[in-house]
Amino acid sequence: MNAAATPATPPAKRPAGRGRNLELPEHLKAYKGVWVFIEHDRGHVHSVSWELLGEARKLADKLGSSVGVAILGGPDEKLEAFAAEAFGYGADKAYIVHDPVLLGYRNEPFTKGLTDLVNKYQPEILLLGATSMGRDLAGSVATTLLTGLTADCTELNIDPTSRALAATRPTFGGSLLCTIMTLAYRPQMATVRPRVMAMPRAEEGRSGDVVQETLGMVESSIVTKLLDFLPDATSNQINLPYADVIVSGGKGLKNPENFKLVFELARVLGGE
Known part of the structure; x- marks a missing residue:
């Protein structure tokens, strides 16, 4: 990775930085496209997923590539409806995994499901919300894939020289902004907090392709067990x-x- 710290007020031009021209290994050049993990719970998609789709569309347009979404959930969850909504926000393709062990978030099955999709379809950029679920999942997925992860980003861009994801995040208590690029690994991963990126405008009638995949995990092989869901009495009133x-x-x-x-x-x- 290549990191360059800049003042909180960015200068007009950033320095080139050491390693900017690092050649991407041949086997990683096949990685194409920008993906967003669609976070949902109790039948509702977290708004940060749509915010990230707006950014993913901008990044993909700069790269001349497509936008995909990964949607994981239980057998009876309305994942296809989430995919249709994602197409309106700029997605071109939805990768869906239905499985009984994906009903309710648990790290182990979701990590396997997302890493399996990445290994098979090879997106070059993967974005997740910096929520409780997103932070937990992003860290384990990045570790499993042996790739870089930039957390709590405030800006996402494409470096014109390397065509790498330039992910900017605050550091040292917000006194500096650090732009990080994962130059020699794929996918490039980043998390973004809710409300940091603008909510895109949905385009009615926009459609895309849906790819159905399987997980292949059995409940007995998963260490954690989901026993029950106890909602907070104020969870539906205060956001x-x-x-x-x-x-x-x-x-x-x-x-x-x-x-x-x-x-x-x-x-x-x-x-x-």
Whole structure:
């Protein structure tokens, strides 16, 4: 990998950087396309997946390649409907895996499913949301594939010289921006936090190709077990990642009853 730290206010021109002209190994030149992992739970796709699709479309257009989405889930989950929605946001092809062990997120089966897809179809860029699920999955997939991963990116671009993914992220407490390129490995992976990238506009009537794949795992071979799902009572009412104003309280409120003041202030400010 090649990393160059730049001030928080980027200069007009970045230095070329050591290793910029590193030749990509011959067997990795077959990797083409930009993929987005579509994160979903309880029948709903996380908005960060659509935000990433907007960026993936821009990156793919610069590379002259296509946009794919990887969608994993249980036998009865509406993955094909998610794929149809993804086509509207810019995807050209959807790779879908239905399997009983993929009902509810667990690291082991999802890691195998995603790495199997990458090894078979060879995308050059793979993007995931920097959510609890995305961070957990991205790290294990990158480790399994022995490739580079840039986490919590604030900007994604294509380096004009190497045609590599230039992934920019804050470092040293946000005082510097570091642009990282995975030059000699594929796929190039990055995670992006929700709301960092703009939500693209959906194009009605846009379609794409669907590829169905199988996983081939049995429940008895998976260490973790999903016993039950206990939803948070407020999970359907409050969405902090997408709130413009957040009001919080601590020990100074003395007792639970005084938290009503926090909710009242949030209501007045139009926040959560």
